[in-house]
Amino acid sequence: VVIRPGESIPVDGIIIEGSTSVDESAITGESIPVQKDKGDKLIGATINKNGSVKIKASEVGEDTAISRIIALVEEASSSKAPIAKMADKVAGVFVPVVMGIALVTFIVWLVLGYDFSFALNRAIAVLVISCPCSLGLATPVAIMVGTGKGAENGILIKSADALETTHSIDTVVLDKTGTVTKGKPVVTDIIGFDIDDNEFLKLAASVESASEHPLAEAIVEKAKEENLTFSSPENFTAQSGRGIRADIDGKKIVAGNEQAIREAVGNNSGFDSVFDKGNELASQGKTPMYFMADDKLIGIIAVADTIKDDSKEAIEALKARDIDVVLLTGDHKNTATAIAKQAGINKVIAEVLPTDKEEHVRKLMEAGHKVAMVGDGINDSPALARADVGIAIGAGTDVAIESADIVLMHSSLKDVATAIDLSKAVIRNIKQNLFWAFFYNSVGIPLAAGVFYLSLGWKLSPMFGAAAMGMSSVCVVSNALRLRGFKPKNIKNNKSGNDEIVLIENNEKKKEGKTMTTVINVNGMMCGHCKATVEKVTKAVEGVSNSIVNLDEKNVTIEYAEGTDLEKVKKAITDAGYEVV
Structure with a gap:
């Protein structure tokens, strides 16, 4: 099957020719398009963004991911029992x-x-x-009267059962993309090296203006917001997954991810500190893009899907009502944890597929919780149908709205607390x-x-x-x-906002527990090789889930499970030839 840019992928399959970026937000919830190359798997109902590919169908009809989602929705919906009055x-x-x-x-x-x-x-x-x-x-x-009052406040309640059940909710599970976040990538950081930020943004927007990538659109949109006029690129070339090149006002500009820039500059260790900064941004859930002008790195622009203006306030309102809030998303755990920290959410379940979402909601219900699921996409539909109360964002997909018991027409999370x-x-x-x-x-x-x-x-x-x-x-x-x-209340949460985030692993064999973080100062780290060595030896220690070295500050940030022996981590660093301060 040949799939051209802008087309919906009709079946699940594997790429046998070409490469592209794919918008998988409808299935996984990930708002940033995912790079796909030869041999990678594509999921039906996702959108091919900017490359033509040929795929070999692996699942068709009822076996596709989207068909399995629909079956789950039907099963969960039919299993709901009406409340006896x-x-x-x-x-x-x-x-x-x-x-x-x-x-x-x-x-x-x-x-x-x-x-x-x-x-x-x-x-x-x-x-x-x-x-x-x-x-x-x-x-x-x-x-x-209650349903009428809800409609007045932009809360459409589909049934009396939903209205009755909502009062007993003790756990609210939130999708990330489009629910907690805006669902659209925006520029979050502009870091110029020996160049004015506006001049840097102007060059970046000029080269990205010819690209069809959603991240490029975010940069161009930012330049327009700043009222910057940018030049038309000449000799523009784009290689999917390898960045773009163009001539801007006589300068040869290269833009891309770390891999693309490394290929452009070779094994130049002088750029390691720049890439460290990019990795630091990536650990915060952002996507860094690097820019070169005439073989010189001129800066980094980070793009991310940011939280809605009222998300933090809405989550504080739920906490004030003694309601547990859980972030459930298909995104990478670093991105999910970063968003959770910004929004004030303490429990995170990341890297889950639609079927896993429904399973996690079901487990919470089996544990005795009254669960409300809030989402906006096709990928949320099974969980919306399974939950005691499914709440759809009004700006979401028709499938999500159809699966839900309550629809928030203002697309504001604050209306969840109002509905309760x-x-x-x-x-x-x-x-x-x-x-x-x-x-x-x-x-x-x-x-x-x-x-x-x-x-x-x-x-x-x-x-x-x-x-x-x-x-x-x-x-x-x-x-x-x-x-x-009845009037919506504005109840503030008086509890401390410095609670630890609990990352619940998406694996039944792993025990659910707190992910702790500590920073260890280390002397002797000088280059990218040192960085790779320290990260490797620390990750090898039992209980350590991740480690990130910052060469500029001479330290390593360790993420570990509660109960991990940190002395073993320090010994591993010392045995590798470095000094723990």
């Missing part, structure tokens, strides 16, 4: 029970020697004062309505039956009984209408 059950037996009480009342008064008229009045009073209406109205009116507050207000209102309905009937029926007549002389005329019955319904409806005064 106590009011409906009571109302179903209320009428025959009341008729029985009225008949017993009539017979008892006749047996006690009272005349037919007196006994009949007591029986009729029982019938007219009893109020199945108040019981029947208690739930639906509150739900009707609204559900709690509705449930509280329903309980109040049911209490007063039961209280009214438990007092009114004995009074109408004449239970207090012999001892206190109290009896109730059927006319007043009918009036009381009407008033009970009015009271229930009036109480439900109080929900129209």
